[in-house]
Amino acid sequence: MKRQIKRFYLDWTLLLPYLILCITGIILVYSASSYQLLFSEVSTGSKGWKQLSSFAVSLVCLLGVYRMKLKIFRSKGFLFLLLTSNLILLVYTLSKGINAGGASRWINVGFMIFQPSELVSLTLLLYLSRMTSNREANCPFSFSYYKKAMLLCFLFIVLVSLQPNLAGGAMIFLFVLIMLLASGLSPYFTILPIIGFIGIREGLSRVLLSGSVDWLPDKFAYLVTRFKVMENPFIDPTGIGHQSASAYYAMYNGGIFGRGIGKGIQKQGFLPASDTDYIFATAIEELGLIGGVVLLLLVFFMVIRLYQLSIRSKNLYYSQLFLGCGTILLLQVTVNVSSLLGYIPLTGVTFPFLSYGGSSLLILSIVLGLALNARATELREPITVEQREE
Template sequence: MPTKLKKRHLMDYGILIPYLILCVFGLVMVYSSTSYDQLVKGLNPMEPVIKQAAFFVISLVLIGIIYKMKTDFLKRKNLSAIAIVVMLALLIFTRFFYNHQVNGAYGWIKLPGMTIQPAEFFKIIVIWFLAVKLAARQKIINEPGIPKRLSMPLLYVFSGIIIIALMPDLGNAAIIMLIAIAMLLASGINFWYSVVVGIGGIIASVGVIKGIALLGNTLGEKINSIPFSHVFERFIVYQDPFEYLYDKGHQLVNGYYAFYNGGLFGRGLGNSIQKKGFLQFPYTDYIFAVVVEELGLIVAILVLALVFYMIVRIFLVGIRSTDPFNSLMSIGIGALFMVQVFVNLGGVLGIIPLTGVTFPFLSQGGSSLLMLSICIGFVLNISAEEKRKKYGISLGS
């Protein structure tokens, strides 16, 4: 192999190509899932897909910029600390000082022609921040208990999780919590913590879900008078959505109908029935249900296979990395993608309560696409850096 190459020759196409395919496919599905509603309202059916395409172009530019950066720049402790403090301040502002609700939550900031969701960007900031802090503490990471020098970084992360939960955005709060746990367990911490956290996490999750649902059932009609009542309703409904078919369960039930209507080969692109007023959010939470209904289970499985292939490639970059920061960064991003897919599909299929979390790269949402694309940029950069070190390559201009 040549000892001097340009950085573009070290590109990991096993990650880049699936990303591009999923984004282009996402644009097609955004148009399919939004055009009917736009036409009914007398609006331009191309408007949502044009906005999504604009975010895709911006995402490609950001990937290019991040890929050109040196990984040493990302390892600066002060830079990651400033980033998480700024994000915490933005989350506090969004929740407590910016009075803009979307579907009962305060998680969005409205700008001219668009809205941004700070909680989405907090995910990648948490991964970056923890990768820097955990990599710098490798010598003490296996000490008994949680080392004191990890207490402050974890406090920053869990403060953000609490603020996001209060928005309320339990889906993203749970995702960030699981990412933080995954990165801690991958950092070299004692093996028995993995066992305890794994068993404890399963028991706690089941307990919380059952407890909230039981409390909601006990309150009955009084539930509407308490804060975050819609969260309680989601926990109640997911257990038996058909009991609430004509009320809060209609979204979940119509999602099931979409899966049933699609069968193996689908009704054809653009021919979804459920997106025509039956599903409230066919272009975000339920985009995968529309994929199944229009293109069938076989295409849906191929899409999932492509997503998981990309996730496995990202994890392999982390596993093979010789640098602790590179390894933790890649594993954190792989965990983000894996957890987000599970939370979205788990909600749509009724395995867990519906959270409103988008499906990576397919759902409409500029903030989500930008955040996920930034993650891809980081992994591509790390992959190129590890290849350079492995083969002793120097980079030309």
């Protein structure tokens, strides 16, 4: 029987929440940025239009990735080129990247400001999915098989952390750990990394808050402020705690039903990064607690759907792809909201599909495009005799 055209297998349970979140993000970015742009004598809709343009490009890329053959992304040549390019971009960013807030995380590629560390998650998603799915199902886990992958992932974590971007490095570490666990890594092997990860976090918190930190390199001095604010967001509402305190005020102002689109108060010069890192606080202020919960549920619905596809998939490579895509979304939204609420130090991680920023939206759209591609490809593949018997 002739296979149907690929577009008939498009998974709308993933695409529809994506479209709703992106369109809502464009509206929120326009609302959150218009006041500041007005006083900067710039068109109040400039950031909104840029976000709309980024969405259009990202949607085209998503559909382009969806239409391509998955074997291209799985080929050794493509993965080698992607891994090498990402490593070069990270090294270049450390030496000649755009510096903002004491961190060098961005490079100017002409039509957009790109953050190479955001590409790492996509790069390792494709690499680890191929590497873990190539191992035979009955083959026991061995460090000799995973040694190269672990060293490569460690190199990426170090390069991202040195920007400095410790939150990004921690997210990559957790992502790699989850992918390896899903591939058959015994939970006993994860005890040491998890204990070490928690120990480093707790130890770092105690050391930074205990006294003098003159020994700390200047580029990591911001950690002291971040941990102090995490311990008490209102420690200095007009100084180091200004961002966190303003975010809490924004969420308080929103109440249950919100003040309405465009009627937020904290974006009017009080809440920094109201259209990027703190856009979820802006969303709650203007859409209310109910609106904020709906946005969270849309993201978590996508995550649950991806995990469901991972569990049900009969192809190990597709299963790892679904798992990795869901984990990337889960980690990003969890870190963003947790830092907003003060459970972890401020990180600078954006809210998926809502925050202003072309590189974040582009990478996440490509990630979703891969998941949609894997789903459609799996549905179009002929059913084997073994699957019919099941």
